[in-house]
Amino acid sequence: xxxxxxxxxxxxxxxGKKLTVTCSQNMNHEYMSWYRxxxxxxxxxxxxxxxxxxxxxxxxxxxxxxSRKEKRNFPLILESPSPNQTSLYFCASRRGGTGSYEQYFGxxxxxxVT
Amino acid sequence: AQSVSQHNHHVILSEAAxxxxxxxxxxxxxxxxxxxxxxxxxxxxxxxxYFSGDPLVKGIKGFEAEFIKSKFSFNLRKPSVQWSDTAxxxxxxxxxxSGTYKYIFGTGTRLKVLA
Numbered sequence: 620x621x622x623x624x625x626x627x628x629x630x631x632x633x634x635g636k637k638l639t640v641t642c643s644q645n646m647n648h649e650y651m652s653w654y655r656x657x658x659x660x661x662x663x664x665x666x667x668x669x670x671x672x673x674x675x676x677x678x679x680x681x682x683x684x685x686s687r688k689e690k691r692n693f694p695l696i697l698e699s700p701s702p703n704q705t706s707l708y709f710c711a712s713r714r715g716g717t718g719s720y721e722q723y724f725g726x727x728x729x730x731x732v733t
Numbered sequence: 734a735q736s737v738s739q740h741n742h743h744v745i746l747s748e749a750a751x752x753x754x755x756x757x758x759x760x761x762x763x764x765x766x767x768x769x770x771x772x773x774x775x776x777x778x779x780x781x782x783y784f785s786g787d788p789l790v791k792g793i794k795g796f797e798a799e800f801i802k803s804k805f806s807f808n809l810r811k812p813s814v815q816w817s818d819t820a821x822x823x824x825x826x827x828x829x830x831s832g833t834y835k836y837i838f839g840t841g842t843r844l845k846v847l848a
Binding site: 650652654659660661662663664667668675677678693709716719722724725726727728 | 824
């Protein structure tokens, strides 16, 4: 089954404790992306990757890091989480190219930073 | 900078009523436009998209949207809503000619359909 998976689905952590949210897709997609969803703000793109070793900032990259060493994986790293990073995070992937292709979204990771 | 505006934040309709959700974007060049739906507790799913050709696009579940370039709009419509359409709807834009591959989403419209 074609899908995007994220782990963990739920995470409660404390300020400053480094964490990684994993994202994996099995569709051989070139493009992968991370979003955060907050009430009243919709989805905001954090980082995206056009292909292996090619990443770029979205609209809200501060406090996040990403890497793309393999085509199927695109982990999101929070080196020093803060309470304002409490949010619902979605990973997505699509075929490469100029952007007319559908993005497929993962199930989401609900992160709480206390 | 690109932006997307969804003017209706909350919409409540009775079953069988017609639906129109507004979406306006700000970018003067070529755009790809999308409507996604998020059912309660689920991830986003694509309803429909426009990238070229016929400005009236039809999607899944009886939804359609019309791209009006002169108005920078991509409004979503459905002639007769059902209780199962209760969800949050997001408009999104991608501008391939902008030099980036970012996606900009609107803030969403929560639709509640009363049975």
